[in-house]
Amino acid sequence: MNIAILGTGGVGQAFATRLQGLGHDIMLGTREVQSTKTRLADFISKNPEVKFGTFTEAAAFGELVIHVSKGATAVEVIKSAGEKNLRGKVLIDITNPLDFSKGMPPSLIPELSNTNSLGEETQRLLPNTKVVKTLNTMWNGLMINPSLINNGDHVNYICGNDADAKNTVKKFLNELGWKNESLLDLGDITAARATEATLPIWLRVYGAKQSGAFNFKIVS
Numbered sequence: 449m450n451i452a453i454l455g456t457g458g459v460g461q462a463f464a465t466r467l468q469g470l471g472h473d474i475m476l477g478t479r480e481v482q483s484t485k486t487r488l489a490d491f492i493s494k495n496p497e498v499k500f501g502t503f504t505e506a507a508a509f510g511e512l513v514i515h516v517s518k519g520a521t522a523v524e525v526i527k528s529a530g531e532k533n534l535r536g537k538v539l540i541d542i543t544n545p546l547d548f549s550k551g552m553p554p555s556l557i558p559e560l561s562n563t564n565s566l567g568e569e570t571q572r573l574l575p576n577t578k579v580v581k582t583l584n585t586m587w588n589g590l591m592i593n594p595s596l597i598n599n600g601d602h603v604n605y606i607c608g609n610d611a612d613a614k615n616t617v618k619k620f621l622n623e624l625g626w627k628n629e630s631l632l633d634l635g636d637i638t639a640a641r642a643t644e645a646t647l648p649i650w651l652r653v654y655g656a657k658q659s660g661a662f663n664f665k666i667v668s
């Protein structure tokens with residue numbers, strides 16, 4: 449399948465490597481292709497088949513689109529990807545609305561938290577796209593390889609307005625190694641308010657453990 453990854457940071461690179469390895473065709477979306485290719489020369493030497501395009505070109509390329517750009521400018525990236533290029537598609541939103549401007553740990557951006565979220569903002573901008581929020585509550589090493597810890601037994605939330613799109617994303621998550629019993633459907637896209645609000649506690653646990661290789665698990 450043609451998969452677009454909007455974002456070229458650590459998460460975008462991790463997904464590109466993993467998904468290319470699973471046999472998908474990948475295009476990484478970025479602001480400026482040539483400077484990004486120069487910056488990612490080492491990644492490209494290890495992943496020569498991964499394509500690069502602008503956010504607009506990648507959005508048009510993808511049958512499935514994964515959004516992993518910086519939260520503070522994620523809305524701009526969606527706008528430059530273009531509503532018409534994303535129409536009718538499933539968009540997996542992994543972004544978090546974090547403000548790093550005052551140092552570590554970052555805080556949630558007020559306009560995008562509590563009574564709003566990046567998941568909802570994205571769905572509002574893309575009324576004809578099926579936005580599914582998932583995987584944003586953990587370190588990227590676990591997103592693409594959940595069995596790295598506790599035999600894969602830890603929680604991954606999923607939310608979105610379209611039931612079929614969530615089923616499509618669950619199958620995609622299975623491909624990455626997620627077991628169905630680890631996937632917790634929290635309902636519509638407003639649940640992104642809660643999952644994005646996991647980040648303040650996630651960041652404190654990360655600070656205490658000095659490692660991202662942990663996750664939360666729901667017991668009852």
Ligand SMILES: NC(=O)c1ccc[n+]([C@@H]2O[C@H](COP(=O)([O-])OP(=O)(O)OC[C@H]3O[C@@H](n4cnc5c(N)ncnc54)[C@H](OP(=O)(O)O)[C@@H]3O)[C@@H](O)[C@H]2O)c1
Binds near residue numbers: 477518524
């Ligand atoms: N790191 C993790 O393990 C982790 C875990 C959970 C969720 N997340 C979320 O995943 C997302 C990606 O995180 P990351 O650490 O891989 O990378 P990041 O540094 O947060 O984002 C890198 C991407 O953001 C784009 N970007 C930066 N400034 C921009 C601007 N002013 N306008 C438009 N685009 C801009 C960059 O574009 P260029 O390609 O043009 O440089 C690049 O593609 C974030 O929302 C983060 O909260 C990360």
